[in-house]
Amino acid sequence: xxxxxxxxxxxxxxxxxxxxxxxxxxxxxxxxxxxxxxxxxxxxxxxxxxxxxxxxxxxxxxxxxxxxxxxxxxxxxxxxxxxxxxxxxxxxxxxxxxxxxxxxxxxxxxxxxxxxxxxxxxxxxxxxxxxxxxxxxxxxxxxxxxxxxxxxxxxxxxxxxxxxxxxxxxxxxxxxxxxxxxxxxxxxxxxxxxxxxxxxxxxxxxxxxxxxxxxxxxxxxxxxxxxxxxxxxxxxxxxxxxxxxxxxxxxxxxxxxxxxxxxxxxxxxxxxxxxxxxxxxxxxxxxxxxxxxxxxxxxxxxxx
Numbered sequence: 001x002x003x004x005x006x007x008x009x010x011x012x013x014x015x016x017x018x019x020x021x022x023x024x025x026x027x028x029x030x031x032x033x034x035x036x037x038x039x040x041x042x043x044x045x046x047x048x049x050x051x052x053x054x055x056x057x058x059x060x061x062x063x064x065x066x067x068x069x070x071x072x073x074x075x076x077x078x079x080x081x082x083x084x085x086x087x088x089x090x091x092x093x094x095x096x097x098x099x100x101x102x103x104x105x106x107x108x109x110x111x112x113x114x115x116x117x118x119x120x121x122x123x124x125x126x127x128x129x130x131x132x133x134x135x136x137x138x139x140x141x142x143x144x145x146x147x148x149x150x151x152x153x154x155x156x157x158x159x160x161x162x163x164x165x166x167x168x169x170x171x172x173x174x175x176x177x178x179x180x181x182x183x184x185x186x187x188x189x190x191x192x193x194x195x196x197x198x199x200x201x202x203x204x205x206x207x208x209x210x211x212x213x214x215x216x217x218x219x220x221x222x223x224x225x226x227x228x229x230x231x232x233x234x235x236x237x238x239x240x241x242x243x244x245x246x247x248x249x250x251x252x253x254x255x256x257x258x259x260x261x262x263x264x265x266x267x268x269x270x271x272x273x274x275x276x277x278x279x280x281x282x283x284x285x286x287x288x289x290x291x292x293x294x295x296x297x298x299x300x301x302x303x304x
Contacts, residue, residue, distance in 0.1 A: 003134070006118065032274070125288075133269065156210065
């Protein structure tokens with residue numbers, strides 16, 4: 001059985017000011033999602049599950065038809081991240097429009113995904129190496145239900161020149177396993193290539209450029225679903241009335257690690273991540289993608 005790729009494509013892109021998932025950034029109108037589909041397909045992923053929202057489902061499906069890999073018979077399934085799809089008879093607060101976050105998004109696939117799978121964001125360019133590492137792990141990983149993997153990036157390869165970013169900062173043990181993951185918000189680049197953030201007490205903390213961070217590039221198993229539900233129920237009881245609160249996948253996995261309920265292998269890549277957190281990031285990403293085509297990493301055209 002070929003591995004399955006789950007692609008998180010339901011985000012609002014509030015800082016970017018639009019749907020990054022459908023924004024053409026490549027030299028021939030390619031979206032970042034087109035590159036992920038291409039890289040995943042050549043790594044051996046022949047089944048893909050896209051988590052989207054109902055309000056742009058029609059536009060999303062129309063855009064997929066331009067992708068040759070999809071047209072050639074890729075097994076594609078769509079899962080709607082529905083605000084009302086909640087455990088324990090919870091109900092969303094009145095006026096809520098924002099999705100519940102990545103933990104809820106993955107939990108939304110519980111009826112669709114029944115074997116080990118990888119997870120990536122639709123609006124992040126990960127590079128071919130990430131998909132090769134994910135596919136290899138899923139083919140060769142032990143059968144234990146809570147053996148996961150994370151593709152880790154160097155912090156200095158993931159920053160924006162145009163504003164702060166949030167990253168999951170990883171501690172990796174001597175055996176290459178994830179010891180902890182802590183979400184750091186408002187990370188600002190510094191002249192040395194690293195970044196400066198804030199501790200909970202408001203004081204500054206510096207992270208060197210080679211710090212390993214998560215870009216939401218995971219290999220998981222269905223064993224994650226009960227943990228996601230338990231964590232999400234706790235989250236809803238505490239913050240479910242907040243119209244903008246989100247429940248994140250790294251928080252769930254961090255709690256599982258602390259309770260010794262999971263093992264996560266860190267698969268470090270030296271690839272440079274590309275993404276458009278802000279509109280001002282767009283020209284740099286366009287130039288990077290164009291250069292990859294010119295270098296022969298990608299064929300002349302990925303869509304059309």
